[in-house]
Amino acid sequence: MKKLKLHVVALVLFTATAFVSCSDDDNGNSTVSKTEFVTEVAGPETGEVNKDVLLNVTFAVEGECGEFEKTIETTTGNTKTIEVQVKYDSSKICTQPTTRSMVYKFKATAAGTYILKFKKSATEFITQTIVIS
Structure with missing residues (x-):
């Protein structure tokens, strides 16, 4: 009888651990x-x-599993500041820093000179000036 109780308790503990x-x-x-x-x-x-x-935009990624997610844009007048957001799969180990590219589409609804500032570092930008006629 004791042996049967011990087996039942062991089975219940094993099942609970598995879940x-x-x-x-x-x-x-x-x-x-x-x-x-x-x-x-x-x-x-x-x-x-x-x-x-x-515009073809190239950006750095920390590892080969980093993929383009979206751009974050701030507009002031005819100047637009653009940041690139990348998503990483945290279930994978990404060790090889590399670069990726994406196509950025710019469309102006009025003629003029537009300045696009792509974030190059925390304080620096790559500036692309586009004249729309």
């Missing part, structure tokens, strides 16, 4: 977002009203 150790506490959220710095901007310096001007 606790397999719980998913992270709710599936394994990405981390971070602002990264731009290393190069290339593209035309002129454009037309209501037409896209495409």
Whole structure:
């Protein structure tokens, strides 16, 4: 009888341990977002009203699993400050710093000179001036 009770208690403890150790506490959220710095901007310096001007933007990532997520933009008059936000999969080990590229679309609704400032460091920018006619 004691042996049977011992087996039942051991089975209950084993089952409880299995359920606790397999719980998913992270709710599936394994990405981390971070602002990264731009290393190069290339593209035309002129454009037309209501037409896209495409700029190729290269930015640094801390590891090969960093992927472009979105741009964060602040506009003051005809000047736009742009930061690149990158997402990292925290379930992967990313050890090889590299660069990635994305296409930035700029469209002006009025003629004029526009200044795009891409964040190069905490205090420096890569500036792209675009004249829209």
